[in-house]
Amino acid sequence: MNNKLVLIDGNSIAYRAFFALPLLNNDKGIHTNAIYGFTMMLMRILEEEKPSHILVAFDAGKTTFRHKTFSEYKGGRQKTPPELSEQFPFIRDLLKAYGISQYELENYEADDIIGTLSLQAEKEGFMVKIISGDKDLTQLSSEQTTVSITKKGITETEEYSPLHIQEKYGLTPDQIIDMKGLMGDSSDNIPGVPGVGEKTAIKLLKEFTTLEQVLASIDQISGKKLKEKLEEFKDQALMSKVLATITREAPVQIKLEEIGYEGYQTEHVKGIFKELGFNSLLDKLDPDHNLVEDHQPLDNIHFEQIKEVTADIFTDENIFYIEILEDNYHYADIIGFSIVNEKGSFFLSTEIAVKSDVFKVWAEDESKKKIVYDAKRSEVALRHHGIHLKGVTFDLLLASYIVNPAEAIDDVAEIGKRYGFERLQSDEAFYGKGAKRKIPEETELADHLVRKSVAIDFLKEKLENELKENQQLELFYELEMPLSFILADMESYGIKVDLDTLKRMGADLTGRLKDIEAKIYELANETFNINSPKQLGVILYEKMGLPVLKKTKTGYSTSADVLEKLENDHEIIKQILHFRQLGKLQSTYIEGLLKMVNPKTGKVHTRFNQALTQTGRLSSTDPNLQNIPIRLEEGRKIREAFVPSEEGWVIFAADYSQIELRVLAHIASDEKLIEAFQEDQDIHTKTAMEVFHVGETEVTSQMRRHAKAVNFGIVYGISDYGLSQSLAITRKEAGKFIDRYLISYPGVKNYMEDIVVEAKQKGYVSTLLQRRRYLPEITSRNFNLRSFAERTAMNTPIQGSAADIIKKAMIDMAERLKKEELKTRLLLQVHDELIFEAPEDEIEILKKIVPEVMEHAVGLKVPLKVDYAYGPTWFDAK
Incomplete structure (x- = not known):
């Protein structure tokens, strides 16, 4: 061989x-x-x-x-x-x-x-x-x-x-080092001969074979300037060849x-x-x-496939599992139910259950306790059949998420494995995936669903005990559980999209793209494929002679970060960057949103992921309404397509002002930060004054911009590398900014040091509402792993507490709207902002109660501040 x-x-x-x-x-x-x-x-x-x-x-x-x-x-x-x-x-x-x-x-x-x-x-x-x-x-x-x-x-x-x-x-391969000796290598800081590039080096070596022979034959080389360079930098060229030569006699022991x-x-x-x-x-x-071994005896599972729903299959407490297969944009239909209680184990087909008045009465009976997996998803799915799920007392998905948010949760089997409950197939193993995905025949399906209910029953006590030990029962029962049904309301109700507006925007963008395209061709004096990096590189660097800042293995770099540095060199660069931005808006946000509007409701029904992020923040998918690019005017205007669902109503938006910095001031007990917020100072101007040692009137817009980047960067545990990238400055300068900030705000510096010590002692950090994030790498001997865990320890309590606060505000707001008997509906949560739709005659009361509720969701050492706006579209509510 x-x-x-x-x-x-x-x-x-x-x-x-x-x-x-x-x-x-x-x-x-x-x-x-x-x-x-x-x-x-x-x-x-x-x-x-x-x-x-x-x-x-x-x-x-x-x-x-x-x-x-x-x-x-x-x-x-x-x-x-x-x-x-x-x-x-x-x-x-x-x-x-x-x-x-x-x-x-x-x-x-x-x-x-x-x-x-x-x-x-x-x-x-x-x-x-x-x-x-x-x-x-x-x-x-x-x-x-x-x-x-x-x-x-x-x-x-x-x-x-x-x-x-x-x-x-x-x-030949040997001549590669001669070529490096002549042309050098900027990536390794090998100097070579100034002015000699790859083409010249290759030409010389084809004629004289080696660097040494090139240098010995300078008199025979044409070009006075080249001769002078070769003569002047002989020794540098020979040194460069030595540097570029890979040794083949290293003392390798292996x-x-x-x-x-x-x-x-x-x-x-x-x-x-x-x-x-x-x-x-x-x-x-x-x-x-995902196929698991037979470690736990679940072979003797006995269940009944119900042909007619009768009240005697239910008890006062039931393990209730709803199986849903999802499509891309909203919850697809339910494919079956399993119920396990002291009377036995039961499977109900969708057709039999949703047509039964007995089942509907039981599902909506608050007094009949239900232990479930993913209450939000279950509630949204049942609403498609005109049924509301009430009486949920425990949600396995949320409990597992709170106990350890780092663990990925795919299904009941994934949670079960952590607790030794392994005789349960994962959904992927059971149903298959992709083109092979299929629903098995009913008896097999029933067995799978009943096993899930048995697993939920087994796991509930274990998870509840852990929540109690972690002092997280309040977080679970009073925050996440009530929030799941508020999110279900938001998902089910959706937000109205004006298709005509969206289509008009698409047409406008198409027209603008054509205009910009024509302008680019005019500036280039020829037509070419603007989306082709190779063709664009030739136009910009060869034809127009713009400075080459970066090359890739395939040619000139035309990436956004490179082009942004050339923006003042020629008008064509601004046009190209704008062309790209508008093109992305067109494809991702206009065309993408049009595909996601539910034809039955005329709305998009975004899905809020409640058990995903380690900080506790909600995320949004199908579509992701948290990622609409609002820094660009055309991106902000996409929000014009989001409108109230009823005539005479408006969109009302309220957002927390600098909530994470306010949480930082509270947690760090930093006197200067607390004073700035209590006196309602502009925090970025204040930081610029502290960091640059200048008076308020001397703060320039650039100083404030840098201060803002450091303020928010500190919250996210930014490194000097990350800050240098966002501000387009050197890492050394970025490091100085961070150092100056920490000198200016000693409370923040002490907090960052103390929280790392606490994390090493406990193995985790907590938010104000006891949400935990475990950091096993915090005591690692490996510097890089430990450093990452330390940065995470610093920023998680801040980000996580801000996430907890807005969740608490959503719950309090739902209760207040109900108490005031208002028609106003909560539609979306986007980062630190809540978006409502409301009748015009309720606006005056909203202007009073929304800030009141949001600003008093929790008590901090600094005031929480809420800004609000309203108008006929989401765009106008700014």
Whole structure:
């Protein structure tokens, strides 16, 4: 059997994955985009290459033997973002799970490990495949070694064999280092010869073969300026070649026989995929991973399939499970019910149950207790049949979520597994997924549903005990449970959409896009595909001569962040950015919303996810009404399409002003912050005055903007990297802003230090209403994991308390509307804002009671402030 060695440049692939994929988080709040991209690449390599030997090489540190030659080697590189650093330990754990060797060597780079091992492998007759995102390694290409360089993200690669290098550059692999000596490499801060680019370097090497021969033949080279440069920078060129040369004699201790690969243990890999929340990869790895082992005896389940509903199957307390299969936009129909109580276990088909007056009376009887899984979803589904669910005393989904919000909850089986209740199939395993998804015949369905009810009965006591131990009974029974039925009202009722307005906006946007397109063509003096980065790059950088700020592996970068830096260089840039923004509005928000309007109601019925985020915030899907891009005027105007559902009514919106900063002032007990809010000062101006040491009249708009970014950044545990990205400043400047802020507000600084200590002692942090977030990594020996947990410990109590406050306000508001006997309806919750529709004659009372209720939802050391507005559309209620 032929031996095949795969060598992976670990740091390079991780960096590529991090910057190629959006900044993803798993349910524990850990960033996972680099890990996910690395995993995708690894799975593809193992499948396609089938290596007999494999190793991932990592850089050991910042300093290498090359720094003795040139102290500024790699000097221009920025510090690794903490959002990436925290992912490296998980990448290493991933490799361990796969049984893949990893190696690093003090004073050497991963390239040198790969160069040394590939040469050894070639001598022993191996075929070698090198995987990297760095073209420097192409110098290692040979008849036995192919170098794969990633491009377009992480999974697509370009294969560099000696033949490919000859076709692409007209050079041999050995000449790659001569080319680097001449042209340098900005990414590694290798200087080369100033003014010599790739084309010139290749031309010289085709004529003179090596750098040394080029320098020995300067007299024969045409071009006075080029000659002068080569003469002046001879020594620099030779040094650059040395820096670019990968050593193939590094003192690598690991032997080829030690990195043999015999495949991985599926259970090991499944474990880390579950930890990271890589459910789609888990499905690829093991389609049957949800099938559970027979650890708990549930074989003797006896149930009755009810043919006619009679009152004698119900008792005063029932485990009541409703099975719903969902479509993309709203709850699809119920496919069955199971009821378990002291009289037995029962299955009711949808057809039999919803047509029964006996069932309806029982479902709406407040005195008949019902223990359920996901009360909100159950209530919304029953309303489609004219039934209201009352008497719910326990919701397994919400209880599980409160006990540990980090745990993903897919179904009853997922919760059961945590408590040893494993003899229950997951829904995915039972129904199948995608095209294979189907509803089994009734007896099989009945068995599955009854098992779920038995599981709920088993789990209720365990979860209730945990809620009690955690002092979370009040959070569960007085906040989340009542809120679930308010959200059900909001989902069922929906919000009216004026289709004509939306279509008119779409037509207007289409017209504006055509006008902007024509303007762009006029400025470019030719037509081209504006959405093609390649064509756009040629127009901007070659034809129009705009400065090239960044290049990608496929050409010039035309990403938004690059173009924004060129906005003042030429009018065409502003037009292109506007074209893109309007194009996204058209496709995502105009066309997307039109598809989601329910044809029966003329409304969108967004789904509020109550048991998803670790901070306790609600999120919105199908459609996501919390993400309409309101910073853009055209985006804000999309809200014009959201209107009251009745004539003579208006939209009334009320939002908390800077609620998270007010919560921070309360929790941190910072005197300056408290004073600013009590005196109703502009907090961003106040912070600018403190940070920049200037008087109020000296605060510029830029100072205030920077202060605002730091104010809100502190709340979210922002890093110097994150702040530098949002303000387009250096990380050093961003770090100074954060340091100045903490000096200005010592109470905040003390809070941040104290909460970390508390988190290490307890293992979790809590909101004002006792919502917990567990932080197992807070005591990790790994610096990156620990740092991430510390930032999370600082910001979770603030974000989570703000989320709890607005939830409490929603409950109090529902009670007040009922008490005042008002017709006003709560339609939406968007971040810190509540949106109502109301008759015009109720506006005056709303102006009084809405701020009153919201501002007194909880008591803080600073006043809560609510702003409100109203008008004929959501847009006008600003």
